[in-house]
Amino acid sequence: MVIKATLNATHTREMIVMPQQHDWRWCRKCQGLFFGGRPGSRCPAGGAHERAGSSNYSLAFDLPATNGWQSDWRWCNKCQGLFFGGRPDPSCPAGGVHERAGSSNYSLRQASVIVDRMALPNSGDEWGSEDVYMLTFRGSVPADGGVNSETQFTVRGPGAYWNNFTNGDVRNRDIAIAAYEPDSLYIVSLIEEDGERDVTEEIESAYRTGLDVVWTAALARTVGQSINDRIEVLASAVIEALHGTSGILTNIPVLGDDDQLGRPQRLVLPTNSLQAVLDFKGEGARYRATFKVE
Ligand SMILES: [Zn+2]
Numbered sequence: 001m002v003i004k005a006t007l008n009a010t011h012t013r014e015m016i017v018m019p020q021q022h023d024w025r026w027c028r029k030c031q032g033l034f035f036g037g038r039p040g041s042r043c044p045a046g047g048a049h050e051r052a053g054s055s056n057y058s059l060a061f062d063l064p065a066t067n068g069w070q071s072d073w074r075w076c077n078k079c080q081g082l083f084f085g086g087r088p089d090p091s092c093p094a095g096g097v098h099e100r101a102g103s104s105n106y107s108l109r110q111a112s113v114i115v116d117r118m119a120l121p122n123s124g125d126e127w128g129s130e131d132v133y134m135l136t137f138r139g140s141v142p143a144d145g146g147v148n149s150e151t152q153f154t155v156r157g158p159g160a161y162w163n164n165f166t167n168g169d170v171r172n173r174d175i176a177i178a179a180y181e182p183d184s185l186y187i188v189s190l191i192e193e194d195g196e197r198d199v200t201e202e203i204e205s206a207y208r209t210g211l212d213v214v215w216t217a218a219l220a221r222t223v224g225q226s227i228n229d230r231i232e233v234l235a236s237a238v239i240e241a242l243h244g245t246s247g248i249l250t251n252i253p254v255l256g257d258d259d260q261l262g263r264p265q266r267l268v269l270p271t272n273s274l275q276a277v278l279d280f281k282g283e284g285a286r287y288r289a290t291f292k293v294e
């Protein structure tokens with residue numbers, strides 16, 4: 001079966017043609033997912049998996065690398081179960097390890113923070129490139145007040161979707177910028193490119209490492225503080241670090257000619273709507289980005 005990943009008439013995700021396989025089932029005994037189209041399944045709770053009461057689930061397979069999707073999920077030909085193939089020694093209820101021979105490469109949707117639209121209500125008078133790209137930092141705030149955390153840093157754009165903006169342009173392409181985790185803090189910065197993108201892959205990688213250090217240090221400084229006080233400190237530490245002219249990462253030669261449109265900002269996704277709007281205002285331009293979670 002071939003479908004197009006069309007969400008509605010005006011909002012299209014990456015226009016990928018997505019092959020899908022149905023007959024994946026939930027097992028009421030082990031709560032796992034298994035392929036129901038073959039006999040001889042093996043359940044970790046004993047005997048065969050039991051599909052009674054299950055919906056018919058479809059899995060996408062053989063997708064090109066796509067932001068917001070995780071690939072390398074595999075079917076095991078011994079137990080019929082679905083397992084993640086990216087880690088060593090996955091234990092199989094049929095004995096030994098799961099066996100992926102004959103499996104497609106399945107992908108699962110990840111809940112993502114997405115730029116739903118990017119608009120340029122007022123382009124100003126600057127000539128030349130009107131291409132923008134976004135830096136996004138995500139850090140999980142540990143609920144127990146401790147220091148166990150994870151961070152993520154991405155760069156998206158300009159690509160063919162945030163380039164050549166002119167006055168009044170609105171771009172509706174959905175662009176996934178980070179994983180969505182309700183306990184995470186998000187800081188975003190929009191940058192207007194001048195010629196070549198100053199944040200090369202090498203600089204992106206230096207930023208990823210540097211921001212993780214900044215985050216870890218801020219976590220250590222705030223152990224035991226209330227979660228709101230902590231978030232204040234964490235947010236300003238990352239904003240400072242990401243701010244091209246005053247950040248502690250200024251030893252990284254980022255933003256040579258490119259214009260950072262205002263200071264980096266905290267992105268708050270209200271739990272009742274999971275949507276937000278941010279304005280990025282710089283010399284001669286003001287962009288408006290609308291975010292959502294899907
Ligand atoms: Zn089972």
Ligand SMILES: [Zn+2]
Nearest residue numbers: 076079092098
């Ligand atoms: Zn198995």
